[in-house]
Amino acid sequence: MNRLLFSVLKRVSNLAVLLSFGLIGISACSGEMAPQACLAPCYEAEAAVLRGAFVISESDLASGNAYVRTPERLETDISDHMEVPDPNDRLEFRLTEKPGTYAIKVWVAGKDLASDSFYVRVNDEPYFVYSFNNTGAIETYPEFIADFVRHGNDDPKLFVLDEQATLTFYLREAGAALDKLELIPR
Numbered sequence: 001m002n003r004l005l006f007s008v009l010k011r012v013s014n015l016a017v018l019l020s021f022g023l024i025g026i027s028a029c030s031g032e033m034a035p036q037a038c039l040a041p042c043y044e045a046e047a048a049v050l051r052g053a054f055v056i057s058e059s060d061l062a063s064g065n066a067y068v069r070t071p072e073r074l075e076t077d078i079s080d081h082m083e084v085p086d087p088n089d090r091l092e093f094r095l096t097e098k099p100g101t102y103a104i105k106v107w108v109a110g111k112d113l114a115s116d117s118f119y120v121r122v123n124d125e126p127y128f129v130y131s132f133n134n135t136g137a138i139e140t141y142p143e144f145i146a147d148f149v150r151h152g153n154d155d156p157k158l159f160v161l162d163e164q165a166t167l168t169f170y171l172r173e174a175g176a177a178l179d180k181l182e183l184i185p186r
């Protein structure tokens with residue numbers, strides 16, 4: 001091999017090494033990117049107003065790396081409220097959207113049939129039971145599944161919202177978890 005050819009090959013080889021390091025670097029950066037928090041009309045549960053039994057937990061599986069839950073009975077003395085909600089145990093979303101009719105898409109999780117429901121209400125309207133096992137989505141913990149807020153086995157409930165509305169989730173079964181929600185125009 002003559003000296004000129006050797007020199008050219010060496011330069012090409014060095015360039016290839018630099019390129020491969022560069023590509024590896026880009027790939028590593030992409031792989032390490034944390035999940036992004038959702039953007040409007042999406043609301044992270046951990047950014048809502050928490051009262052009483054509701055707490056924030058961290059998880060790589062959750063949007064924004066966090067979600068909200070009510071600790072299970074074995075962890076604390078928190079009990080289920082199967083008859084009526086306790087107004088002190090609540091998760092409150094302050095919604096700001098274009099007035100209109102919306103379905104509410106939620107990302108929820110529960111360990112079993114004893115941790116898969118909330119009470120839900122908008123503003124001062126009557127509350128209702130939202131149980132996410134009705135769609136067959138049980139034992140999803142720790143992964144979240146997408147569902148729509150609904151009463152019993154009904155179709156997704158439609159909400160007529162003003163520009164500003166308050167959407168409240170109350171504790172019904174300890175252990176139920178909510179990652180985020182999104183307003184879907186209907």
Ligand SMILES: [Ca+2]
Pocket residue numbers: 044045046062063064065066067178179180
């Ligand atoms: Ca979240």
